[in-house]
Amino acid sequence: MAARALLEEEGEEALTMRSLAERLGIKAPSLYKHVSGRQEIETLLAAEALTEMGETLANESGLEAMGRAYRTWALDNPALYRVATTRPLDRENLTPGLEDAAAAPLLEALDGDRNRARAFWALAHGLVLLELDGRFPEDADLEAAWAAGLG
Amino acid sequence: MAARALLEEEGEEALTMRSLAERLGIKAPSLYKHVSGRQEIETLLAAEALTEMGETLANESGLEAMGRAYRTWALDNPALYRVATTRPLDRENLTPGLEDAAAAPLLEALDGDRNRARAFWALAHGLVLLELDGRFPEDADLEAAWAAGLG
DNA sequence: GTCTATACCCGGATAGAC
DNA sequence: GTCTATCCGGGTATAGAC
16 A cells, blocks of 8 residues: 555654645545545554564564564564554454454464463563664663563 | 643643643743743653652562552553653753663662563553553453563 | 545744733 | 734645536
């Protein structure tokens, strides 16, 4: 989708109906013939991101590898990561099962322990967001922080 | 500060120069005689939040108790929590040492292990944000997730 | 499906009078 | 330290012609 490229090239706030239209070579009002509004675009983006993140984790074995893959994906797609994870999900307009499918690889790696899966997700989410927001000192050894959290 | 009450009563987006002025019974342009702009207000709020969070953790012993206290503070001050933690810190305009002071109690509880302290913070931050954003299922046992992460 | 025109709302910030 | 008047920018979305 064009929205994704716009998001990553110009940042989260640049995703507006006007700039998206401009990128597509049309005028903003024309967008409403294709989507119902901004919310729908964000839901589509979140779905795409969740699917990709699930696939990424499915390719790894072991918590350490999954953590590394999670971080890499997020740092490679920071704006999309935020759109997909830092706001309430519009579950009513999301393909049923998509959210669970994205979480499945991790849950399997943890033998179905949902509490540990939630804790792992939160740890990874927190580490990624704090890194993206520049909250750690410049000289912080983030690999070591990940290792400390997973150990 | 009046900004804090506004934030918690009406949400993060309600913190505008106009609405803050209205709450103070003056007009928006008058605010600029007291602060340089919106950024300064956010920095003051972040400083207040960090101080309080540090004090809150200083009153607890043990990681479990600190986790509980962290969560409680964040859920009691969700909008302020976000202002203070989900954006880059304007360190140049923050009292020197304030950031370190807020982190000190946790660092001490972990015998100065910065990596474990960063992992703990990230875990707590992730759990809080995912909870605030409604990302966990309604029936999720979040106490158990916290316990799983700290165990 | 695209356009133009437009309505409507919001925001941060400044100038200059009092 | 407050006001009024204003500038300038931004956003979502609709109506109606083509």
